Amino acid sequence: MKKIKLTCRVLPIVGALAMVMTSCGGSQQQQMGGGVEAATMTVALSETSLFSEYPAVIKGKVDVQVRPQVSGFITKVCVSEGETVRKGQLLFVIDQVQLQAAVRTAEAQVVSARSNVATCELTEKNKKQLREKNIISDYEYQTAVLALESARAALNQAEQSLINAKKNLSYANVTSPVDGVVGSIPNREGSLAGPSMAPLTTVCDISEVYAYFSLNEKELLNMSNNGANSASASIKGFPEVSLRLANGAIYDLKGKVETISGVIDSSTGASSVRAMFKNTNNMLRSGSTASVLIPNDYKDVVIIPQGATYEIQDKKFVYCLNDSSVAVATPITVSPVNDGKTYIVTEGLKVGDKVVTEGVGVKVRAGTHVIAKQPEAAAAAPAEEKGSDK
Secondary structure, eight states, X not given: OHHHHHHHHHHHHHHHHHHHHHHHHHHHHHHHHHOEXXXXXXXXXXEEEEEEEEEEEEEEEEEEEEOOSSOEEEXXXXXXXXXXXXXXXXXXXXXXXXXXXXXXXXXXXXXXXXXXXXXXXXXXXXXXXXXXXXXXXXXXXHHHHHHHHHHHHHHHHHHHHHHHHHHXXXXXXXXXXXXXXXXXXXXXXXXXEOTTSOOSEEXXXXXXXXXXXXXXXXXXXXXXXXXXXXXXXXXXXXXXXXEEOTTSOBOSSOEEEXXXXXXXXXTTOEEEEEEEEEOTTOOSOTXXXXXXXXEEEEEEEEEEEGGGEEEETTEEEEEEEOTTOBEEEEEEEEOSOOOSSEEEEEESOOTTOEEEOSSBTTTBOTTOXXXXXXXXXXXXXXXXXXHHHO
């Protein structure tokens, strides 16, 4: 009786295992026989426009460091940082006590010199009359003439000293040299300022700004048709460029390349390029960073999704389908310029090739039999995946 019970218990387990093995084997056989469904594309020539991106530094059209032309203590700061000022507007006042004293001293010297000239003129006139009557010698008369000339020269010198003193007094009022925006003001009332010391501030004219970036020698040659065009012709033929701000946003207004440096830096192998952008709302600030985007138009090129590629040892591959719809690993070469979503294939593919664009390296590998999805199913797959994430 015990043996019969044991046999009855073992038989159901063995039957269940057999059913599972049969089911797994059937599933595997179905996968191998029917293949894997995946989206594919047929290679064709197309057109696209991509952007080359270059880091840039923004500078105002005019950046002027404001320094006083006389030395002294700052007695008044008349503007605030970031304030918009006009040319000639008062920015700082330097202590004027010593400068005013210098003006008064110069004025006194002028008065003294004029009195001396008047005295010498009377002496010269008197001695001229005496010389005509042969009362005095020619030597004595010439001495009077020379004394008058010396007095007049001293008067001229005193008047020039007065002009300089008044000019130095006017320099005590530091004004804005251009229209623009006031930068940082490191020194306040009571600080010593002078021509050879740190600038009081910087006034930036940012109605237009310059974006400075660099192009290497190869890029410069390509943009000038390998040197066939002159620098001026290359600049005129440059397309309008865009500006990507530090937060990733694209600046509303387009810019234009204005100058390309005639010297290539031997340490970097690059040349400085300047693009100009209008800045009507003063959104762009001098000293900020951004990226210049140069458009590149491509015609009759092969474009594939980046998701269709995989990489082995810095080489890119795709899976192409042969006549039996079996995935074959195919090496390709792509352009370094891309939009982050697609690649421009320069070598490895030809028109008419079928490329797997879905499940590369996951459900599709070399030797996998692929069943191409219908266009409607391939388009609906991303939407279903997005809905499943929610």
